[in-house]
Amino acid sequence: MIIRFQLDGSSMETDVEPGTSLLEALRGLGATSVKDGCSHGDCGTCAVLLDGRAVAACLLFAAQVDGSSIETVAGMAGEEGLHPLQSALLDAGAVQCGFCTPGILLTALELLKNNPDPDEVEVRQALAGNLCRCTGYVKIIEGVLLGADRLAGAEGGS
């Protein structure tokens, strides 16, 4: 079946089998920043933003996103460089093997859009579905809080 959607701002059209997951469809289109960790909705490495909401791409059928907008971590950086949240995670030392990082960035991005000044508990709750096998959670949470500060500063200065 043919589905059409926006992927990081570009129009996409692809032919998928009816049981194809969104994760498979995206990786099939070359969007390999969307990682395949568990395929059971447990790890969050495949998180994408679906119409602005972070979802596990392995738990959706590709057919469900027909007509929707998908954002991946590959679309976060702009012409001016990394997104402030990406830079914050790097500066906080929040990236070890890096496999969980795309999902964490997108889940945290949704959090900060809805709650620009979260406390540590709110960050932990938001990232409850994103596992880091390197167990580097303390640095990840520090990185998200640093990103929130930087985004607030950027908005305040603009």
Next chain:
Amino acid sequence: MPLTQIRAFHRPDHIEGVWHLLQEGPEVRLVGGGSELAIRCPSEVRVLVDLAYLGLDRIELADDGSITLGAMVTLTDMLEHPELRALPSGVIQEMMVHVGSPLLRNAASIGGHLARGWLSDVIPVLLVLDASVELYDGEYRTTTLDRYYRDGIHNGLHILTAVTIPPASNGRAAAFLRFSRSAYDHALANAACLVDIEEGRVGTARIALSAGFRAAARQPASESQLVGSGFTDENITAAVSALEIDAHSDWLASADYRSHLARTLVGRCLHLARERAGGGS
């Protein structure tokens, strides 16, 4: 995933079309949020029917104060909706932050969540809020959520189209508690209660609990221990003693352990609700 046995994915835009497809046999399944099917799709399923095009994604407030949730309303929509957050003691929010993670709540639909009919933190809270469900099986009908599970209606062929929460009177207090091995894990047991106190006595009492993988159930024998009596420690103990617990054993916990947990959670819920109601003992 991938579900290679799936041969068709339909997207009807009217309920009669969904019902027509659903009647074709056990190889047909409805897609709400999709996550349940993605993880546990039965091997006989060949055809998926998406409910996303029926306009069931709205939360509507009636003049009498009742709140109707279309079946495709997500758990995140419920968590964030101001009228739902304003229900007694903020019990929807208290419960919902424990359901899965934002990634799951953003996709999971309330209709799909209720229709699967097994262990859930949402069900006991909706039971004590006296929720009802609207079904379509060739025609629309409504039943209480309590009867939906107690009479096995959830196992029959139907489309769950909406959930309605009646208006809550002033002075009611509610509480929800769960216990799990980790924050992200399924609850081993959970409990919810709702009470109101009239002139020092319990006017309304609703208690629901689950202690296994079956959906939660109301506890009428325990509720009757409280109604018309003072909200005392002794009456709370009597209510806990009257619980009829349908616990089971599995690799996570024994039935005895789950039963003990359930009694403890109900007792704590009732004490918490009494505190929130401003005492009353």
